[in-house]
Amino acid sequence: MAEVLKYVGLDVGGTTMKAAVVDDTGTAAESVMLPTEPQFGQEHGLATMAEAIRQAVKAAKLKMGDIAAIGVATPGMMDIKLGLILDPPNLKPWRNVPVRDYIHKTFGKPTAFQNDANAAAFGEYWIGAGRDFHSLVLFTLGTGVGGGVIINDRVMEGAHSHGGELGHMRIALPDTGRLCGCGRQGCLEAYASATGVVGRTREAMAAYRGPTRLRELLRDDDGSAMTAEEVFDVAAAGDPLAMQIVDDTAYYLALGASAIISVVDPELIAYGGGMIAAGEPFLAKIKEYISRFALSYPAKQVQVRYAQLGSDAGFIGAAACARQLVASSGSGN
Amino acid sequence: MAEVLKYVGLDVGGTTMKAAVVDDTGTAAESVMLPTEPQFGQEHGLATMAEAIRQAVKAAKLKMGDIAAIGVATPGMMDIKLGLILDPPNLKPWRNVPVRDYIHKTFGKPTAFQNDANAAAFGEYWIGAGRDFHSLVLFTLGTGVGGGVIINDRVMEGAHSHGGELGHMRIALPDTGRLCGCGRQGCLEAYASATGVVGRTREAMAAYRGPTRLRELLRDDDGSAMTAEEVFDVAAAGDPLAMQIVDDTAYYLALGASAIISVVDPELIAYGGGMIAAGEPFLAKIKEYISRFALSYPAKQVQVRYAQLGSDAGFIGAAACARQLVASSGSGN
Numbered sequence: 001m002a003e004v005l006k007y008v009g010l011d012v013g014g015t016t017m018k019a020a021v022v023d024d025t026g027t028a029a030e031s032v033m034l035p036t037e038p039q040f041g042q043e044h045g046l047a048t049m050a051e052a053i054r055q056a057v058k059a060a061k062l063k064m065g066d067i068a069a070i071g072v073a074t075p076g077m078m079d080i081k082l083g084l085i086l087d088p089p090n091l092k093p094w095r096n097v098p099v100r101d102y103i104h105k106t107f108g109k110p111t112a113f114q115n116d117a118n119a120a121a122f123g124e125y126w127i128g129a130g131r132d133f134h135s136l137v138l139f140t141l142g143t144g145v146g147g148g149v150i151i152n153d154r155v156m157e158g159a160h161s162h163g164g165e166l167g168h169m170r171i172a173l174p175d176t177g178r179l180c181g182c183g184r185q186g187c188l189e190a191y192a193s194a195t196g197v198v199g200r201t202r203e204a205m206a207a208y209r210g211p212t213r214l215r216e217l218l219r220d221d222d223g224s225a226m227t228a229e230e231v232f233d234v235a236a237a238g239d240p241l242a243m244q245i246v247d248d249t250a251y252y253l254a255l256g257a258s259a260i261i262s263v264v265d266p267e268l269i270a271y272g273g274g275m276i277a278a279g280e281p282f283l284a285k286i287k288e289y290i291s292r293f294a295l296s297y298p299a300k301q302v303q304v305r306y307a308q309l310g311s312d313a314g315f316i317g318a319a320a321c322a323r324q325l326v327a328s329s330g331s332g333n
Numbered sequence: 334m335a336e337v338l339k340y341v342g343l344d345v346g347g348t349t350m351k352a353a354v355v356d357d358t359g360t361a362a363e364s365v366m367l368p369t370e371p372q373f374g375q376e377h378g379l380a381t382m383a384e385a386i387r388q389a390v391k392a393a394k395l396k397m398g399d400i401a402a403i404g405v406a407t408p409g410m411m412d413i414k415l416g417l418i419l420d421p422p423n424l425k426p427w428r429n430v431p432v433r434d435y436i437h438k439t440f441g442k443p444t445a446f447q448n449d450a451n452a453a454a455f456g457e458y459w460i461g462a463g464r465d466f467h468s469l470v471l472f473t474l475g476t477g478v479g480g481g482v483i484i485n486d487r488v489m490e491g492a493h494s495h496g497g498e499l500g501h502m503r504i505a506l507p508d509t510g511r512l513c514g515c516g517r518q519g520c521l522e523a524y525a526s527a528t529g530v531v532g533r534t535r536e537a538m539a540a541y542r543g544p545t546r547l548r549e550l551l552r553d554d555d556g557s558a559m560t561a562e563e564v565f566d567v568a569a570a571g572d573p574l575a576m577q578i579v580d581d582t583a584y585y586l587a588l589g590a591s592a593i594i595s596v597v598d599p600e601l602i603a604y605g606g607g608m609i610a611a612g613e614p615f616l617a618k619i620k621e622y623i624s625r626f627a628l629s630y631p632a633k634q635v636q637v638r639y640a641q642l643g644s645d646a647g648f649i650g651a652a653a654c655a656r657q658l659v660a661s662s663g664s665g666n
Binding site: 164184298 | 487503592593600631
């Protein structure tokens with residue numbers, strides 16, 4: 001019986017990084033988490049990445065010699081082909097960090113490098129919601145809206161490492177669209193991120209004269225302490241205004257999905273992140289709006305599901321990238 | 334010296350079909366054109382396709398034995414994988430036409446089948462505006478807005494043969510967007526197709542009290558005889574209202590390009606079709622709006638050009654698909 005190859009997947013975020021050994025069947029060993037502490041500089045960050053990889057191998061009760069390859073996922077901006085982090089807003093003051101070369105030199109293993117949202121999509125493709133498909137698009141709903149596109153079993157990285165920046169698809173004309181964190185107007189993220197949900201809720205409350213339990217969420221002057229999860233909870237309890245906001249969120253997400261159906265026409269559209277706690281009724285609303293607003297022929301056939309790997313998607317996807325690297329280099333020998 | 338392989342490319346449209354022999358270097362022999370005459374039924378249509386292929390081989394002073402493979406491009410709706418035309422609106426009353434099998438059986442040659450807009454994009458990728466690139470997105474501006482996406486040297490067909498339906502990306506919210514021919518609101522095509530340009534011109538004239546040479550184009554009650562080319566000509570002559578309409582067209586096209594940059598992030602965005610007669614000033618406007626409205630990092634790097642193959646792009650791209658078919662099956666032997 002052939003040995004089952006093992007990989008380390010590492011997912012670097014602005015606050016923490018998470019790593020685990022994942023084997024060829026997609027089974028993950030115990031994961032480890034370390035603080036990223038970008039404020040201590042990029043040398044410290046690279047050393048922490050190496051330490052997370054070592055700890056993950058140890059947590060799996062393995063030795064580094066047991067590892068076939070390593071995959072690292074980080075937030076953009078980045079140059080995927082060169083293996084560089086450029087200057088991501090949530091990893092300040094890092095700049096031009098040679099992640100792939102550093103990890104490769106430190107461990108002497110084939111090392112894959114990928115955008116974190118792309119890696120999450122690739123993880124879902126490998127062993128999650130998309131394991132039966134060759135193409136999928138993942139929307140990750142959090143503070144922002146992230147995304148990853150898998151086509152023909154490969155990550156669509158983009159020519160300039162910006163493939164699948166789905167939060168910045170525009171769903172409304174720039175002159176009337178909501179202001180996005182990126183400084184542009186009308187981006188999907190401005191409507192459907194947790195931040196967008198809270199912003200729309202504050203505006204709706206200001207314009208609404210009737211009673212709503214949403215007012216109980218106002219713990220500060222401008223309502224900025226309110227969370228999207230709370231708005232969804234109040235909606236689930238039957239509050240009409242909150243229900244309208246959740247319904248609108250499904251509508252905006254469906255407009256993003258409609259654009260994806262027109263451009264990419266994938267087998268599966270998946271949603272991950274905090275909002276999926278809203279469960280099947282929310283997913284059903286998204287599907288209903290997709291059937292109304294997308295091109296009907298592909299819309300009838302596309303699958304729409306929740307992601308399945310939660311916050312493990314990033315390191316599992318990073319490991320999947322390592323696995324693909326070994327498989328593709330192996331086929332040439 | 335190895336023999337230069339030769340292919341027949343056939344591009345089937347609603348009114349005419351065009352075919353030519355194209356060799357491995359992309360050099361096309363004299364092309365032939367036959368009427369499609371969909372009203373005479375699909376048997377007649379298939380026979381005409383076969384006749385066009387025969388005439389193309391004859392026009393190239395070759396025999397069928399000299400041909401390595403055949404490529405056929407047709408309008409959607411279609412099932413690319415099964416090689417079927419389903420029920421395209423401009424090929425009525427055709428329905429479930431087994432194009433690929435028919436051509437394959439008739440000539441006994443490897444036969445590729447592709448969407449016409451995808452084929453045009455693949456032709457531009459092969460020997461046109463995109464010949465130096467591995468990824469490009471082509472917008473074809475005509476009665477509608479067609480599109481094709483090439484990623485990693487391959488056509489993005491979509492899981493349900495709807496990849497690259499770029500005219501039906503929505504650039505405005507459905508409730509306020511212009512009505513599209515597809516019955517939905519806010520599609521790029523509703524704004525930036527020739528039909529959309531004429532529609533916007535009629536509305537602008539109705540709302541405009543000043544003098545404009547556009548009124549000379551009104552030869553019938555509702556202005557429907559006016560063409561987009563005429564509007565562009567009047568703009569080129571300096572008419573302020575027409576110039577505004579052309580400028581708005583560039584703006585809408587740039588919004589479509591911005592969405593493509595966020596999702597696909599290609600090396601090249603190319604524009605083909607009648608409107609490119611407007612020349613460099615129009616392209617410069619599109620570029621300016623892209624720099625204002627797209628994600629800045631990829632927008633700075635993406636190339637924006639006119640297509641180069643004109644109405645030959647379809648049959649050249651169909652031949653390129655035939656060539657890819659032979660190359661990929663050959664590599665397995």
